[in-house]
Each structure stands twice: as C-alpha cells, then as structure tokens.
Amino acid sequence: MTDVADARQSAAREGAVQGPAPRVAEHLNRALHDLLEADPDLHVLGEDITDPYGGAFKITKGLSTRFGDRVRSTPISEGAITGVGAGLALAGAKAIVEIMFADFVTLAFDQLANFAAKSTAMYGRPVPVPLIVRCPSGGNRGYGATHSQSPQKHFIGIPGLRVYELTPFHDATRLLAGMLEQGLPCLLFEDKVLYTRRMFEAGPLFRVGFAGRGAYPGDEVARVSLDGGGEPDCTLIVPGGVAHRALAAAEDLLMEHEVVCEILVPSRLHPLPELLPASRHVVVAEESTAGGTWGADVAAALHSRMWPALRKPVTLVSSADSVIPAAAHLEREVLLQPGDIRRAVLETVT
Amino acid sequence: MTGLAEAVRGLSTEDLRSLLLIRHFELSLLRLFEAGQIGGTTHTCLGQEYIPVALSPLLRPDDYVFSNHRGHGHLLARYGDAPGLLAEIMGREGALCSGVGGSQHIYHHRFLSTGVQGESLPVAVGTALRLKGTGALACVHVGDGTWGEGAVYEALNMAALWRVPLLVVVENNGIAQSTPTHRHLAGTIAARAAAFDLPHIRLATTDIGTIRAELAPLVAAVREESCPIVVEFVTHRLGPHSKGDDTRPAQELDEARAADWYRHAAGGDLDLEIQALVGRIVADVSARPLSVWERA
Numbered sequence: 288m289t290d291v292a293d294a295r296q297s298a299a300r301e302g303a304v305q306g307p308a309p310r311v312a313e314h315l316n317r318a319l320h321d322l323l324e325a326d327p328d329l330h331v332l333g334e335d336i337t338d339p340y341g342g343a344f345k346i347t348k349g350l351s352t353r354f355g356d357r358v359r360s361t362p363i364s365e366g367a368i369t370g371v372g373a374g375l376a377l378a379g380a381k382a383i384v385e386i387m388f389a390d391f392v393t394l395a396f397d398q399l400a401n402f403a404a405k406s407t408a409m410y411g412r413p414v415p416v417p418l419i420v421r422c423p424s425g426g427n428r429g430y431g432a433t434h435s436q437s438p439q440k441h442f443i444g445i446p447g448l449r450v451y452e453l454t455p456f457h458d459a460t461r462l463l464a465g466m467l468e469q470g471l472p473c474l475l476f477e478d479k480v481l482y483t484r485r486m487f488e489a490g491p492l493f494r495v496g497f498a499g500r501g502a503y504p505g506d507e508v509a510r511v512s513l514d515g516g517g518e519p520d521c522t523l524i525v526p527g528g529v530a531h532r533a534l535a536a537a538e539d540l541l542m543e544h545e546v547v548c549e550i551l552v553p554s555r556l557h558p559l560p561e562l563l564p565a566s567r568h569v570v571v572a573e574e575s576t577a578g579g580t581w582g583a584d585v586a587a588a589l590h591s592r593m594w595p596a597l598r599k600p601v602t603l604v605s606s607a608d609s610v611i612p613a614a615a616h617l618e619r620e621v622l623l624q625p626g627d628i629r630r631a632v633l634e635t636v637t
Numbered sequence: 638m639t640g641l642a643e644a645v646r647g648l649s650t651e652d653l654r655s656l657l658l659i660r661h662f663e664l665s666l667l668r669l670f671e672a673g674q675i676g677g678t679t680h681t682c683l684g685q686e687y688i689p690v691a692l693s694p695l696l697r698p699d700d701y702v703f704s705n706h707r708g709h710g711h712l713l714a715r716y717g718d719a720p721g722l723l724a725e726i727m728g729r730e731g732a733l734c735s736g737v738g739g740s741q742h743i744y745h746h747r748f749l750s751t752g753v754q755g756e757s758l759p760v761a762v763g764t765a766l767r768l769k770g771t772g773a774l775a776c777v778h779v780g781d782g783t784w785g786e787g788a789v790y791e792a793l794n795m796a797a798l799w800r801v802p803l804l805v806v807v808e809n810n811g812i813a814q815s816t817p818t819h820r821h822l823a824g825t826i827a828a829r830a831a832a833f834d835l836p837h838i839r840l841a842t843t844d845i846g847t848i849r850a851e852l853a854p855l856v857a858a859v860r861e862e863s864c865p866i867v868v869e870f871v872t873h874r875l876g877p878h879s880k881g882d883d884t885r886p887a888q889e890l891d892e893a894r895a896a897d898w899y900r901h902a903a904g905g906d907l908d909l910e911i912q913a914l915v916g917r918i919v920a921d922v923s924a925r926p927l928s929v930w931e932r933a
Contacts, residue, residue, distance in 0.1 A: 362798070367759035367791030374763020374775075377749070378701065382763070397788075401753050402760060410744035411735030413933040 311455060312482035315346050318459035319383070322467075323354045329467075330375055331358045332368050333385030333421075343387050344423050344482055369395035372418045373403040373472070381417040381467050389424035389476060390436045403472035404447035415470030419463060425478040425528050425574050426622050431613035435622075437574040437606075439476050439526070440581050443557045450557040453477040454509060454527025455486055456495050457554045462505030469503055476556075478528025478574070490534055492541065498551070499561050508560055511550040513541065519549040521632050522564035524571045524585055527552055529623065533572060536628035546636055556581055559588050568635045570602045572628045576621075577608040604631040644844040645901035652690055652845055653902060655717070657911035659686040659710040660899055662719050663876070665919050666709075666726065670880050674923065675727055679740045682710040684875030684897055685808055689714035689778075691848040692806065695856045696776060701764050703757040703777040704750035706741045707808075711778055712748055720918050721745070729925040736928035755779070755786030758805070762792045765801035765865075772860050774802035782813025784822055784829065796865040797833040803865035804856060810874040815884050830867040841871040843898055873897070 309317070323329050331350055333342065337360040341348030351358040361368045365386055372382035386392045392399075399420065407416050426435030442450050449471055453459065466473040489495050494514050497507040511534065512519065521540075525533045530552050537548040553560050562585065569589060571582035586601035607621045648656070663681035670679065689711045696702065696715065704711040712722055721733045725743060728736035733745045741752040751757050758777055765775035783789060784807075796803045807826055811818050830837035838855060840848055855866055873893035877883035883890070894900070902908050 359799075362791065362794050364759075364791035364795065366788055367762070367795060370756070370759025370788065370792070371763035371766065371795065374760035374765070375767050376763075377760065378764040378767035380767050397753060397756060398759065402751060402756050405742075406744075408933065409734075409737055409742045410749075411732070411737040411930060414744060 308485040308487045310482065311453065311484055311486055312344060312346055314486045315453065315459045315477070315482075316348055318463055319347060319350055320353065321460045322383075322463055323350060323357060326381065328379070329357065329381045329383065330372075331383045331385070332361050332372060334361055334363055334368075334387050336360050336385055342385060344479065346421075346423075346477075346482075347385065365391045365394035366398050369398040369420055370402065372420070373398060373406070373416055376416045376418045377406070377414070383419045383421060383463070385421045387423070388430075388434045389422035389438055390433050392420065392422050392438060392474070393441070395420065396441075399442070399448060399472065399474070400445050404445050407447040407471050413470070416472050417467045417470050418472040419466050419475055420472070421475045421477060423479050423482075424476045425480060426611050426618055427480050429613055429615050429618060432610045435611040435618070437476070437528070439556055439573075440575045440579055442474055443581055443584055447471060449473040449555065451475045451555050452526040452528060453481060454552045454554050455481060455484055455488065455530055456509035456511075456552055457505050457507075457527070462554055465501070465504035465506060476526070476528070481528050481531070484531055490538065492538060493534065498563055501555070501560060506555050506560055508562060509552040509554075511552065512565075513547050513549070516547050519547045519566040520636050521546060521548045521568040521570060522566045523548050523550045523628065523632070524562060524564070524569060525550060525552055526556060526573055526581070527554065529572050529574055532623065532625045533628055535625040536632065539625070539629055540632055544633065546632060548632060557584070559585060562589065564589070564593070567596055567598045569597065570604060570628070570631050570635055572604045572623060572631065574606055574623045576606045580605050599635060602631050602635045604628060641843065641896070641898060642901045644846070645898050648845060650907065653907055654911060655690045655693065655714055656686050656898065657902065657908055658717065658719060658915065659690070659713045661912050661915035662713060662723070663709060665915050667876070667880065669727075669919070677739055678879050679726065680707040680879055681876045682707050684873045684893060685810060686710050686714075687843050687845055687848075687898055688806065688808055688870050688872065691845045692776070692852070695849065695852055697773060699747065699771070699773040701747045701749065701761070701768070701773075701775045703761045703764075703775065704743070704748060705754070705757065705778050705780065705783070706750075706752050707780070708741060708743065708750040708778065711750070712743060712745065715748060716745060718745070719915065720922055723918060723922045724925065724928065727922055728928050729922050730928055731922070731925060732928040735930045737930055754783045755788040758789050758792035759795075761803060762796050762799075762801055765796065765803040766799060769801050769863050774804050774856070774859050776804040776806060778806045778808060780813065781807065781809040781811065781818045781822060781826070782816070784826060785813070790829075793830070793833045793835065793865070797835050800863045801865060802859050802863045804859050805865065805867045807867060807869040808872055809869055810872045812874060812878075812885070814878045815882070826867065826869050835865055835867055837867045837869065839869045839871065843872070843896065
C-alpha cells in the first residue's frame with residue numbers, strides 16, 4: 288500500500304493534513320511545481336499557461352514565475368506544440384504539453400499517432416520520447432459540443448501511445464513521474480469537473496486501496512470498497528473522471544437497494560492494466576459517447592480472461608451516441624449521470 | 638550550359654564523389670525496383686543531389702538534420718553510409734534501422750526522417766529550442782509541396798517568435814508528386830517567409846561553391862544569433878516522384894536534364910569508379926541475410 292502512504296505524504300506536503308484534502312486542480316498544480324523543480328530538463332508548453340493567467344483551468348498557475356522559459360505560452364497551434372514537445376524529448380529534454388480543451392487534441396492527432404508514438408519504435412530500436420500531453424476533458428459544464436468531449440477512445444490502440452486519466456486517488460506527482468520515466472508519449476485526460484473535487488476522498492462508507500502492482504509508478508488500480516463488506520454484488524470499473532458518479536451510484540445502491548459495489552479506478556486506460564474484479568457482475572461506465580469505447584476494450588479483455596467466473600457479460604454504460612448540447616437540461620440527457628450507472632448495476636445484478 | 642560544365646570541373650574530388658555516390662545509389666534503387674528486388678516505395682533525389690552535398694560542410698556533427706520522404710541524398714551526403722542505407726531499404730543485415738523504417742523513416746546519429754509532409758517542422762522547432770545557445774542548429778528539409786501543410790506555418794511562427802536556430806531548406810523542384818507548383822502554391826515561398834519576418838534566400842544556381850559562399854554567413858548567423866532562416870533552392874527533379882509515375886511533358890523533362898550536373902561528370906574516371914563501387918555494394922547487400930528486428 289505504498290501509494291496510500293505516498294498520497295498521505297503528498298497531502299502532508301501540501302499542508303492539508305489538518306484541514307480538507309487539496310482539490311484535484313491544486314494537487315495537479317503542486318505536482319507540476321514538484322516535477323519542474325526536480326528536473327531541470329523538463330519543459331511545460333501550452334496555450335495561455337503562463338502567469339498571471341496560469342492556464343484556462345489554472346493548472347499551471349505559478350509555474351512560469353518560478354521556472355521562467357521552461358514554461359512557455361504558445362500560439363494556438365495544438366499540432367505544432369505537440370510536435371515541439373516531441374522535438375524537445377528527442378533531443379534529450381522532457382516535455383509536458385497542455386491542450387486547453389481535450390476536444391482540440393484532434394488537431395494533434397498526426398503528431399501523436401504518426402510521429403511521437405511511432406518514433407519510439409519505427410527506427411528499429413527503442414527511442415525514448417518522454418512526452419505527456421495533458422487534456423482537460425469531459426462535460427457537465429455547459430460548454431457545448433466542441434468543448435465538452437471525452438475523446439479517450441480515439442487514442443486507444445495506437446502502438447507506442449499510452450493513455451491515462453487523472454483520478455482522485457492516484458498521487459499526481461508519482462503518476463506523472465512514472466509517465467515520463469517510461470520514455471513513451473502519454474496522453475493524460477483530466478476531467479474538468481474532477482478538478483473541483485478533493486483528492487483521496489471516497490466518502491464515509493468506502494475505503495480506498497490499491498490492487499496489483501503497476502509496471503510504473505502510478506499504474507496501480509485504485510480499489511474503492513465498502514468498509515467491512517464481503518464479496519461485493521457488483522464491480523464498477525470507471526476512469527478517474529467518473530469516480531464520483533460511480534461513488535454516488537454505489538452509495539445509493541447500498542442505501543436504497545442493499546446492493547454492494549466495489550469500484551475499480553485505473554489511472555492507465557491503455558494498454559489496460561490487470562483488472563481484478565472481486566465480484567461476478569461487472570459494469571464499465573465512462574463518459575465517452577457510445578460506440579467504439581474504452582469499455583468495449585475492457586469487456587473484451589475480461590470476457591476472454593474470466594468468462595466462466597462471470598454471471599453475465601460485462602455491461603457497458605456511456606454517454607449517448609449524440610453531440611453534446613450546451614443547455615444544462617439537454618446536456619444532462621446526453622452525458623453519463625449517476626442514475627445511468629445505478630440503473631445499469633440494478634439491471635445487471637437482478 | 639558551359640557555366641555548369643565549368644562548375645562541375647571545378648568540384649573537389651570529395652564533393653564529386655559524394656554527388657556520384659548519391660546518383661548511382663538512386664539509379665541502382667530504380668533498377669532494383671524494376672527487377673522486383675525491392676518492394677514498397679522509394680523517392681529518389683535524382684537532380685537534387687547537389688543540395689545536401691553543398692550543405693554538408695556547413696553542418697556540424699552536433700546539428701540535427703530532419704529529412705523527408707526524398708531523403709537518401711541527405712543521409713548519404715552527411716554520413717556516406719550507402720551499404721547501411723541500402724540494407725535498410727532492402728531489409729537486410731546491417732540495416733540502419735533493422736529494416737523497420739525503410740526508405741523514409743530513418744534515424745541515424747543526428748539524422749531523422751519521416752514520411753508525412755510537414756510533420757517534422759514542429760519537431761525540428763522543438764529540437765532547435767533545446768539546441769539554442771549551444772551553437773548547434775536543426776536543419777529541416779522540405780519540398781515546395783510541403784507548403785500546403787498547416788504544420789509548416791505553425792512551426793515557422795514559433796521558430797520566429799522564439800528565435801530558435803532553425804535552418805529550413807526548401808527544395809523547390811517545381812512539382813509536388815504530379816502537381817506543378819503553380820497549381821498548388823499561391824504567391825511565393827519568399828512572401829510566406831516574409832510574413833513571419835524570417836530571412837529568405839532563393840538560390841537558383843547548382844554551383845556548389847557559390848551556394849556555400851552565399852550560405853556560410855547565413856548559417857553562421859543561425860548559430861550565433863539564433864535566427865531561423867528559409868533557404869529556397871530552385872531545383873529540378875530528374876526522375877519520377879516515386880517509380881514510373883512521371884506525367885510531365887517531354888519539354889519539361891528536357892529542361893530538367895539540361896540542368897543536370899551529371900552530364901558533365903558522366904564517363905569520367907571517378908564516375909566509373911563510384912558506379913563500380915555502388916555495384917559492389919548492391920551485390921554485397923543483396924546477398925546478405927534478412928534483417929532481424931529485436932523488439933523492445
């Protein structure tokens with residue numbers, strides 16, 4: 288359980304031991320400060336990331352003041368700044384690139400898929416490309432069709448490219464350091480609503496542990512389970528951005544329906560880490576729109592590995608197959624909500 | 638073209654060797670393709686050999702060269718490793734990249750090529766940012782057709798804003814695959830460079846001595862003042878874009894041939910020597926076992 292210890296240390300460093308845990312945005316900002324301080328070869332690039340603005344979501348606040356030219360506000364050129372990051376990485380530096388909204392990472396698809404990811408292998412030998420591309424993702428904030436998406440699924444299955452998602456349980460310094468250590472380009476999706484939540488908290492009913500050992504720091508899967516509960520009725524597998532919706536559904540299922548859920552939250556989405564459900568019903572929930580989803584990949588892996596142990600095929604729940612509307616009442620109809628997860632679990636266990 | 642004849646006669650043996658090595662290498666590739674001994678695709682630089690040969694002594698060992706689909710000459714002028722490159726293209730033992738990269742994806746010392754137009758310019762800006770202040774530079778080769786890609790402008794904008802040591806070499810051979818420049822490029826490359834306040838020089842000569850004399854102070858300024866520049870060569874593609882896909886009218890091809898330096902070197906002792914050398918390399922590499930890729 289070294290992660291838990293690390294998480295506590297991290298919380299202590301942020302002076303939050305006595306008070307509430309830091310918000311995810313503050314925690315991530317602190318992680319970037321720590322990483323830049325520890326590594327003089329690390330650069331951070333992105334649109335509007337320097338002070339006094341400090342980034343659209345303030346994740347880079349204070350960095351340029353402390354670290355000067357290593358933190359660079361760029362023109363509105365998502366494709367090229369991703370390429371610049373790869374060029375820095377090839378020449379012996381390391382780079383973290385911020386894409387202001389994950390929707391815009393489509394503009395960097397060529398640099399990611401055809402250059403950064405391929406360069407690690409297409410020259411016949413391993414070429415390190417320590418590059419992280421950070422993507423604030425997800426909706427439920429009323430930003431409309433082009434500022435609300437969860438495009439993780441479009442990056443699943445690209446050789447050489449790793450896909451991560453920020454979670455409220457994984458220490459961000461450790462996670463990002465582990466990503467850079469691999470020498471492979473990594474995408475990090477960061478749910479924009481998650482930014483406002485507090486780290487390490489799963490509510491009074493649940494405790495957080497870590498299952499399995501990851502290949503790199505931060506690769507472990509967080510397991511949220513009922514304090515003192517036995518074998519759960521259902522295992523929910525969700526990316527970090529859906530963790531709080533899964534928790535809300537799990538609380539409701541316990542109180543209203545006496546259904547016990549555990550929640551597995553991997554930080555790495557691709558390649559899939561080893562997911563070890565403790566129950567025989569599995570539901571995968573994600574905010575991506577339906578079709579060709581991450582969950583389908585998880586289901587395929589679980590079906591081939593544990594088919595005899597499952598009572599039913601894995602249930603997939605996602606947002607609707609739809610553009611994401613701007614008006615709050617319409618957006619709610621399209622995007623994954625706790626009620627969708629609750630319904631999916633009830634249909635699965637009964 | 639007596640000027641061209643004189644210029645070729647005035648070449649150093651070293652430069653002529655380098656030119657001939659590239660010429661005979663590329664001609665051999667086309668023959669190997671015709672004979673079915675090479676698969677996939679290739680893009681030869683016939684007629685454009687003098688550009689990397691002219692640049693070669695202006696580059697330092699710690700400079701990075703970013704090359705494109707038409708990159709054999711860029712590699713050979715810098716490192717001369719014809720057997721390694723041929724083995725790479727043929728997938729044989731001794732290949733520079735184990736045969737994984739092939740003709741257009743090669744990473745060797747500080748030379749890196751990629752197959753997507755314009756893709757390497759932003760990467761070169763990143764590398765140049767890293768090199769800034771060391772005296773080394775990043776040199777990136779593009780064609781006239783590459784200027785259709787948005788990545789070029791995103792990269793030039795950042796290169797100019799951040800003053801990185803970037804040498805952009807444009808090989809304007811008047812044709813992008815099958816589309817003539819006047820059909821794919823509005824305005825001029827000079828005006829596009831000017832839009833970013835970047836110095837631009839247009840070199841219509843094929844004379845290596847003249848090219849070096851013009852470029853030496855400019856390349857020194859890229860290093861010392863960390864100011865990116867755009868060097869546009871007006872050149873001719875003698876061969877097809879790839880293999881057997883040349884649709885240009887005879888008159889245009891005649892013009893390209895008239896500008897060819899090789900007419901004035903053909904049949905000389907050195908020509909015969911290098912031709913024989915490349916012949917031996919082809920025989921040697923063809924006889925080698927297949928390359929092995931040791932995956933990470």
